[in-house]
Amino acid sequence: MDHSDTKKSIVCLEFFSGIGGLHYGLQESGIHGHVVMSFDMNENANSVYEYNFKMRPNNKAIDYLEPVDIDTYQATCWLLSPPCQPYTRGGKYLDDEDPRARGLIHLLGLLPKLKHKPTHLLLENVMNFENSRSRSLLVETLGNMGFKIYECLLSPVQAGIPNNRLRYYLVAVKTDDTTNAAVANECKRRTEEYLQRGRDAVFTEWPFGPAADQSSAVAKDTATIPLESYIDHTFDGVASLYVSAADIVKRKNFEFDIVQPSSERTSTFTKAYGSKHLIGAGSLLQTKHMDVRENGFGAPEKLLDLGLRFFSPKEVALLHHFPLGSQTNKPYVLEFPENLTQRQQLQLLGNSLNVHMVALLIKHVLFTN
Template sequence: MKTDGAGSSSFDGSSVRVLELFSGIGGMCMASQRAGFGSVVSAIDINPVANQVFSHSHHPAKGVLKARNINSLAPRDFADVDALLMSPPCQPFSRNGNRLDLSDPRTEPLSQVTELLRTAETIPKMILLENVKGFESSDACSCLKEVLKSRGYSLQEFLLSPNQVGIPNSRLRYFLLAKTAVFSFQHSASIFLELPVKSAVPATDLPRLKDFLGEAFDRANSDLSLRLKSKDVERYLPVLDIVTGDCRRSCCFTKSYGHFLEGTGSIVSLNVDEPRPALRFFSPEEVALLMGFPPEFSFPESVTRKQRYRLLGNSVNVVLVAELLKLF
């Protein structure tokens, strides 16, 4: 891997020790593996169901996965890590949330991380943060960036979507990358709308949903439990984002997908040419694939479908994060 800036230098990314905060189902962990970016030596989340999925999918070594409140973080948690990856709660900044910013109690864990970055003697050399579009204009983001600059980090900011890296799904997200002086970025005051090493993939070059999803698409088509009820089709048809297997796009899947219909993600039409189309939800397996998770990713049987949608809606796009990690 190479760093940007004057006097660019190479370093062995495989040796990086990673701390993953708000680890959820391990999207950042999988992105690290995909990018060949070190190993996660500590993953922290307070959600027991998310931790169950993380353990099931990643089989972490003893002591790596910790069920802790981020508010309990201390300077010692930064002592032996090189990189910090995190996706803090987005509700205080989301257009579907309350946008209370720092007044929302759910920002307290991020504020704790920001304070530790300000005061800890030892701090990570590299940081990647993911959040919703809108976070970049928040007070929470301003506070974090101010602290990072005061500690000598150089920053790069991005607004990116998975359809820019070949995935037929729109999910615009804000990314903040920070590196200490040894690995500094070239200075930029702008938010990048494309990856510097990979130009956007034209919509016509994106794969069709049925090709991208493969056997998972066929399995979901035959799963009657995914079908929408007739009364819901009649009520919500005008506001649904309906796609077919031949489409090369899908909308962002939120944590409310499968429970609420309006604005939570696309719906598949099974017989688009008929006046009363049969419609179905995307399965959690399909949503995971569109979120960049590998085909071998799975949930424990005890995790309900509603919980799976919720966990996926709170996760990150693995492929997109992996591309950004390569910039370190």
């Protein structure tokens, strides 16, 4: 594989860009590419994006983009992480009937009509997207356009990172010229066959597909990095990170997800992390009395002496493998503008993704030659 400077840089667009997780993934992959424009309507996310990448994302709702808004960049690679709520219980599994799915569905409608169509595409979403009508439309659109498709469900724990974040990824590479009618028909037939396989088409192991063929190049990373190495104990003294006693004792019949620095893994951090939603939003860190292991079920008052705190934005960013200023010499690092509160930072991070997993897929599945 040679993506040296003598090769032309791959021109990418990033849709639903948030704080730029896919952009950092592209950087970490080492592939010679650059993001020429990103699209997101959340102004907090856009201010973080601009702060770090020195480029203000287009804040027009993606549902209203015109072909010219996209064609103008002549991009060959699309990176997308559309909203997850349409495919979750919280969003009532409304799928393509959820207004939040409109952006993705609009893009899929535009795609075949563009003058400058991408040849490479990577999309990230939650587990269960693979069962949705939106996924069928995505696969059908790309398959009929002559793309070879790889779908997978992967969590960073499979790459040795002590954070669970099981996510759906689709990687698509244009392989067939569908201007030839016979080829186009064959692509349609193949796509129908692929869709009939349903969930069976989805890989769940790492490495898979082209990555599995490069067995010597793809690290399986089976040894887990200790959680301790992601923890910054200077935060143990920061009052705003501690969970209030009132919020703990309120929850009598719930199991709290509590980890210690010696624990093997943390759970998924969601956009509710750091708020009063203590259950199911991400792990809490125990900072005292490590000999006590409690989950608080039935007796939350037993947790009051354990010094429970939220992971700080810096620690969550590290677990998501964002490059941070002090740890890397990469051109783009993640920093937050000072006006964003801790809660806003955690919210944006909870919405984002694991940069290392994206990098693995970009390097070993999306661009393999």
